[in-house]
Amino acid sequence: MRGVRVDPFSLRLREPLGTAKGEIRERRGFLVGVDRGTGARGVGEATPLPGWTEPYADCHDGLAEMRTAASDGWGFDVEALGPAARHAVSLAEADAAARNRGVALHDWLADRFETRRGGDDRPTTVPVNATVGDGTVDETVSAAEVAVEDGFGCLKLKVGARPLGADERRLRAVREAVGDDVVLRADANGAWDRETAETAVELLADLDFAYVEQPLASDDLHGHAELRGRGVGIALDETLYDSSVSMPTNLREHADVVVLKPMALGGPGPTLSLAQYLRRSGVTPVVTTTVDAAVARAAAVHVAAAIPGIPPCGLATGDLLAEDLVDDPVPVTDGEIAVPEGSGVAGDAFDHRLWD
Numbered sequence: 001m002r003g004v005r006v007d008p009f010s011l012r013l014r015e016p017l018g019t020a021k022g023e024i025r026e027r028r029g030f031l032v033g034v035d036r037g038t039g040a041r042g043v044g045e046a047t048p049l050p051g052w053t054e055p056y057a058d059c060h061d062g063l064a065e066m067r068t069a070a071s072d073g074w075g076f077d078v079e080a081l082g083p084a085a086r087h088a089v090s091l092a093e094a095d096a097a098a099r100n101r102g103v104a105l106h107d108w109l110a111d112r113f114e115t116r117r118g119g120d121d122r123p124t125t126v127p128v129n130a131t132v133g134d135g136t137v138d139e140t141v142s143a144a145e146v147a148v149e150d151g152f153g154c155l156k157l158k159v160g161a162r163p164l165g166a167d168e169r170r171l172r173a174v175r176e177a178v179g180d181d182v183v184l185r186a187d188a189n190g191a192w193d194r195e196t197a198e199t200a201v202e203l204l205a206d207l208d209f210a211y212v213e214q215p216l217a218s219d220d221l222h223g224h225a226e227l228r229g230r231g232v233g234i235a236l237d238e239t240l241y242d243s244s245v246s247m248p249t250n251l252r253e254h255a256d257v258v259v260l261k262p263m264a265l266g267g268p269g270p271t272l273s274l275a276q277y278l279r280r281s282g283v284t285p286v287v288t289t290t291v292d293a294a295v296a297r298a299a300a301v302h303v304a305a306a307i308p309g310i311p312p313c314g315l316a317t318g319d320l321l322a323e324d325l326v327d328d329p330v331p332v333t334d335g336e337i338a339v340p341e342g343s344g345v346a347g348d349a350f351d352h353r354l355w356d
């Protein structure tokens with residue numbers, strides 16, 4: 001790493017976003033550029049999200065130390081950084097390596113992590129789901145209908161913010177409105193106790209939901225295992241990022257689906273390693289963002305494209321931002337995102353932010 005550049009940014013959200021870990025109004029992070037001095041430049045992004053990654057201040061300090069070490073010619077242990085900072089650095093390195101070879105990032109990743117077999121197609125698009133937030137029955141149905149009109153074939157509905165009876169009315173009304181051909185998922189963000197979750201799983205199976213994310217608290221691995229095999233898939237999300245939970249070796253007994261967030265996993269590499277492990281265990285990986293800026297969203301699309309047969313992913317989050325670093329390199333069309341052409345993440349589309 002000859003030269004390192006770190007450029008802070010702050011992007012407003014269109015509307016405050018309620019999450020299980022508090023409301024967010026803006027996304028603050030860092031663009032990170034590496035220049036290997038051989039003409040190979042790469043760009044990465046660190047957009048920390050408290051509760052999922054290291055705090056902003058830690059991310060800032062870690063990247064500042066790394067930049068100083070690079071300019072003074074010292075060694076620096078990237079593994080000592082938090083996941084968002086590691087995401088930025090490893091993405092920038094991967095972008096530089098792929099651009100140096102003149103290949104797209106997803107091809108470089110698939111080659112490096114041996115994710116594609118001989119018969120696997122090289123995808124040109126990645127399927128994505130729309131997310132429908134909590135709301136009244138009418139609000140939920142109209143958001144679902146708009147998404148289907150926009151071409152989405154897979155909707156994820158937020159549940160668990162109201163009593164199950166109220167959620168039941170929302171979910172039934174959506175299934176009735178969109179028909180049987182639209183794939184539905186639910187995300188409870190850990191809101192239910194075991195008894196409520198059991199009733200909810202019965203309802204979701206009845207309404208032909210594909211899976212429910214995190215029905216129980218993040219540390220209740222055993223409870224999630226107990227909910228499996230009842231007609232609706234069980235997906236783990238928060239559990240994966242809860243440092244108090246040690247991942248079991250028999251993950252396949254606890255989940256049908258696992259939600260992978262590259263920003264919280266430390267970059268494209270660790271994400272693909274985990275996806276490979278999940279696939280070998282018979283667990284389905286799904287890739288999502290943590291409401292990131294353009295560079296990390298584009299990178300997450302490449303990560304998903306490197307996983308053959310990936311189901312619809314939670315990558316349609318660009319519209320949540322009122323502003324962005326550059327024009328969206330990964331817009332959604334008819335429920336799909338075209339994998340960016342050009343070498344690396346998106347050719348030299350981001351270079352002017354760091355080097356001009």
Ligand SMILES: [Mg+2]
Pocket residue numbers: 187189213214237238259
């Ligand atoms: Mg989730």
